[in-house]
Amino acid sequence: MSSKQLPTALFLMGPTASGKTDLAIRLRQTLPVEIISVDSALIYKGMDIGTAKPTQEELALAPHRLIDILDPAESYSAADFRRDALREMASIVDDGKIPLLVGGTMLYYKALLEGLSPLPAADPAIRSEIELEAQQKGWQHLHDELASIDPVSAKRIHPNDPQRLSRALEVFRISGNTLTDLTQQKGEALPYRVHQFAIAPEDRAVLHQRIEKRFENMVSAGFEQEVKQLYDRGDLHPDLPSIRCVGYRQMWDYLAGNASFDEAIYRGVCATRQLAKRQITWLRSWESLTWLDSNQPDLALQTVIDAMGCDSK
Incomplete structure (x- = not known):
């Protein structure tokens, strides 16, 4: 099958706090797309504030698949994501829609695009x-x-x-x-014609300001109480992927008496900045990627729409 005969998919990548969710919602209201989350933190139930999970109002406007699918005690691999994403993408195409994959977990995108290495199943x-x-x-x-x-x-x-x-x-x-x-061995490539976009502010300082503001909003919204509920369960620990998520790990340290509240907030902001830096570094080496400026949301929206218009001709 030639690339033009393959079904179309959209990737909307970017660092944390770059405006991916806002653009995805606008795309959902404009194009025949259905959203699949590509985020290793949003999969967990009960982890809403610290992951900046879309609100119930936002999800009503633009439902996201692969959100709230696991308990924080469970692990989720890139292989698990690829399996679930391919299933959801096929379902969306069967419904006559276009899969729009949105998130910042680059390893998931890589696994989806390139396939998985032939690793043995767990024993x-x-x-x-x-x-x-x-x-x-x-x-x-x-x-x-x-x-x-x-x-x-x-x-x-x-x-x-x-x-x-x-x-x-x-x-x-x-x-x-x-x-x-x-x-180092590659698996089966993604059987879709993919348009890949990344959104971020052109000025890195603007992204840092957004990260700090988001963290302030998280704390005001009850982030400490959210992590305390997880901490008080008794079956979770800092080595779990869920608790290693940025922000959660630092707040966990505070609750365990290993840091002051102010230290936890400072470290959480620093860890989020470091995450954003790693995401941008990874995206800078990504092939076939169109960059969008999150400070120009209308232009970003139109750029994606234009690309889809070209695809239909």
């Missing part, structure tokens, strides 16, 4: 074996083991990150191949 027996070794010898010992078989992964994975460390060792013990070797 509960081997995972239990690794956890037992960790209890007996410590995670540092297992990290040293990883460094001897896969130094590239060991350099990237911190000894205090048991989830990723365990997975890297599990992959090697199942397949005999390192995580580094397997992840």
Whole structure:
């Protein structure tokens, strides 16, 4: 099938606080699109304020798929996202609409575009074996083991990150191949004709101001109480992907007595800035990307509409 015969999809990427949701809602009201969230934090239930999840009013205007699908105690991989996104995209196309994928989790976009590396499925027996070794010898010992078989992964994975460390060792013990070797192999490409856009303020200082203002609004909206509800559950801990989300990790430290409230806010803002910087760096190397200025929302909207008009000719 030629690229022109493939169904169309839209990607709307960008750093945190760049205006993706606002533009997506306007696109939903203008074009025959349905929105799929591409965000590793919005998947969690009960994490609304700190993730800047679209409000009920916004979701009424523009429903988002793949929001509120997991409990914070659960993990969600890029493979899980690709499976779910492909299912939702096919459903949207079957309804005669265009999938609009909106968010800032670049790893999810990469997995969707390029396919997944041929990593083995999890093996509960081997995972239990690794956890037992960790209890007996410590995670540092297992990290040293990883460094001897896969130094590239060991350099990237911190000894205090048991989830990723365990997975890297599990992959090697199942397949005999390192995580580094397997992840260099590409999977099946996305069977869609994709128009890719990224939105951000041209001035980085404006983005920093937006991040600080958003954090202030989150605190005013009850962010501390939201994290306290998670903290008080008793079954969550800082090593979970949900609690590692920017903002949550810092507020968790405050509730655990490891930082003052002001320190938690300051660190949360800094961590969000660092996240935005990583997102922009990743996008700067992205191919076939049209940049939109979030300080010119009308022009951004028209640019996307024009691209879709060209696609239909």
